[in-house]
Amino acid sequence: MKEYRFTVILSIYNKITLDEIKRSLLSLKNQKLKPNEIIVVFDGPCSLKTRLFVNYFLNKFFYKKFIFLKNKFNKGIAFSYNLAIKNSKYNLIAIQDSDDVSLPNRFKLQIRTFINNKNLSVLGGHLLEKSLNNNYLKKNPIKFSSIKKYIFFKNPINHPTVMFKKDKLKLVNFYSHCERMEDYYLWIKLISKNIIIQNIPYVLVHSVVDDQFLKRRTSIKVLISEFKIQLLLIKKFKIHILIFFFIFPIKIFYHLVPKNFKRIIRPLINSF
DSSP states (O other), rough: OOOOOOOEEEOOOOEEEHHHHHHHHHHHTTSSSOOOOEEEESSSSSOOHHHHHHHHHHHSSTTTTEEEEEEESHHHHHHHHHHHTTTOOSEEEEEEEEEEEOTTTHHHHHHHHHHHOOOEEEEEEEEEEEEESOOHHHHHOSHHHHHHTTTTSSOOOOOGOOOOEEHHHTTTSSOOOOOOOOOHHHHHHHHHHOOOOEEEEEEEEEEEEHHHHHHSSSHHHHHHHOOOOHHHHHHHSSGGGHHHHHHHHHHHHHHHSSHHHHHHHHHHHOOO
């Protein structure tokens, strides 16, 4: 059915290794239901070796089903994803992080869910975080009613697993810049308009949590983004002001602790 053809977006920048990109692209090739279009955004300068490999791989396995977009310098997730979304051929769009691996049944499960639920606009799933010491299953609420409550405390969607309808994101002007939390900011805007968001109870993606991953989430910039998230929640849901003074100190603590300690407490926080 034409309405369930879909685009996959990847954003690649120079801190992603070629091995990571290879694993990610291979997981697209191994999908039981393959994308009808792939859009790759090179977010700033990338090595010639990387660009040649991506071009070779997509020509071999997705011939005439892909396009390349390029930023002259690194502009970040919001700009790159918005650029790709606006250039996409199809209304259904999936995000594929270029250092993550989608399991073979990911898109098949998601498309089947969209077919069975015409009112659905955004769909995520469980994520398996893999580190040197152990693996951790990162779950989120399934039903929209639960997600609406959960969003006051934490991000309710694992962004690397998401598939959404472009026309619904257009209603809130797509992604906004919010360092490392662009997706959380987006879900708040959508939920405030009562746009239906759900998760499915399956692991859809494997993600590597290493020192660089934790370091990127340990900074004042990320804390500023967290403050922007809290302000947006207060603006969109007036009662959230009652929760702010309880939640925000916990957020400050988490975002500023050293990455080694964050590695220990992250599974505990995610299990909340």
